[in-house]
Amino acid sequence: EAGVAQSPRYKIIEKRQSVAFWCNPISGHATLYWYQQILGQGPKLLIQFQNNGVVDDSQLPKDRFSAERLKGVDSTLKIQPAKLEDSAVYLCASSRRGYEKLFFGSGTQLSVL
Amino acid sequence: DAKTTQPNSMESNEEEPVHLPCNHSTISGTDYIHWYRQLPSQGPEYVIHGLTSNVNNRMASLAIAEDRKSSTLILHRATLRDAAVYYCILRAAYLDLKTSYDKVIFGPGTSLSVIP
Numbered sequence: 767e768a769g770v771a772q773s774p775r776y777k778i779i780e781k782r783q784s785v786a787f788w789c790n791p792i793s794g795h796a797t798l799y800w801y802q803q804i805l806g807q808g809p810k811l812l813i814q815f816q817n818n819g820v821v822d823d824s825q826l827p828k829d830r831f832s833a834e835r836l837k838g839v840d841s842t843l844k845i846q847p848a849k850l851e852d853s854a855v856y857l858c859a860s861s862r863r864g865y866e867k868l869f870f871g872s873g874t875q876l877s878v879l
Numbered sequence: 880d881a882k883t884t885q886p887n888s889m890e891s892n893e894e895e896p897v898h899l900p901c902n903h904s905t906i907s908g909t910d911y912i913h914w915y916r917q918l919p920s921q922g923p924e925y926v927i928h929g930l931t932s933n934v935n936n937r938m939a940s941l942a943i944a945e946d947r948k949s950s951t952l953i954l955h956r957a958t959l960r961d962a963a964v965y966y967c968i969l970r971a972a973y974l975d976l977k978t979s980y981d982k983v984i985f986g987p988g989t990s991l992s993v994i995p
Contacts, residue, residue, distance in 0.1 A: 770922075797980060808966060808985035809923065816980055857922045864980020865973045867913070870922025 768792065770871035772858050778877045784846035787874045791839070791860030798835055799868065800843050801857040809857055815841065816864055848878045883967045888990045891957045899952040899989055901967030909972040912943060912950045915985075916963040923966060923985070926952065930972075957993045964988040 771790040779785050791798050796817050801809035812831065814822040817838040826833070830849070835841040845852055855875050859868040884902045891897040903912065913928040927934055927941045929950070934941040940953040954961055966988040971981040 799983065801985075808964075808987045811982060811984060814980070814982065816978075821978065821980055822982055859922065864978070865970065867925040867928070868915075868923070868983060870924065872920070873922055 770858055770860055770869055772856075772871035772874055774874055775872065776875050776877075778879065779848055780879050781850055782847040784844065785848055785876065786842050786844045787856050787858075787876075789841045789843070789858030789871060791841070791858070792862075792869055795860035795862050795869075796838070797861045797864045797866075798841050799859040799861075800833055800841070801859065803855045803857055803873070805854070812843070814864075821864070845876075848876075850878050852876060853878045883969060883986055885965070885967055885986065885989045887987065888992070890992045890994060891954075891961075892994050893959060894956050897954040897957045897961070897991065899954075899965050899967075899991065900949065901951070902949045903967070903969055904948045906947050906969055907971075910969045911972060912941065912947075913968045913970050914939070914941065914952050915966045915968065917966070917988070918960075918963045926965075928970070957991075959993050959995060962991055962993045964990050 773788050798815045800812045802812050803809045812826045813833045815835040833843045855873040857873045859870040861868050911928050911930050914926040915923040916926050917923040927936050927939050929941045929943055942951045966985050
């Protein structure tokens with residue numbers, strides 16, 4: 767079974783630029799998660815989708831971050847404009863249903879200069 | 880969100896057993912105890928979960944205290960590939976969920992070093 771795919775693997779941008787990350791979850795998984803992981807910390811949940819709909823985005827900085835999940839499959843996370851403190855690894859995960867175990871991608875490492 | 884506390888770091892010698900503790904004194908009666916681990920430069924991966932009874936799988940064993948206020952992840956023979964950050968997480972039981980999902984909240988975890 768193919769795992770969770772994320773791209774790009776690395777991204778370097780300057781502050782105030784925009785950036786987008788892409789995630790393709792495991793086929794058939796209804797729940798998709800985006801996490802932000804700052805160096806030395808545990809992953810922080812940014813947004814959670816159940817099929818097409820957002821079920822939690824309480825930790826998403828909505829003035830600069832946005833996310834969508836197209837047709838309940840792929841998802842993109844966008845930052846516009848980026849700040850220095852957005853430098854982190856952005857992890858995508860999926861689960862078959864919202865109470866089952868999560869499968870993570872390898873993440874996108876973002877450096878904001 | 881229910882909370883767990885874990886030591887920041889632990890060390891183990893290669894080929895020796897490792898016991899990773901987790902305290903969850905505010906656990907509710909139907910919360911499951913889940914463990915994930917994160918190898919360097921990778922996303923977290925599921926290790927094991929349990930409710931009341933001890934659990935074993937090919938990766939590890941989970942020992943749950945009788946009062947469920949603590950649990951221990953046991954790696955029977957640590958290898959260098961087990962060096963990772965280990966996260967202990969509480970998750971609601973499906974039947975308790977008003978909706979069909981819960982939030983999966985990670986703490987800082989325990990960083991395990993394995994000494995050759």
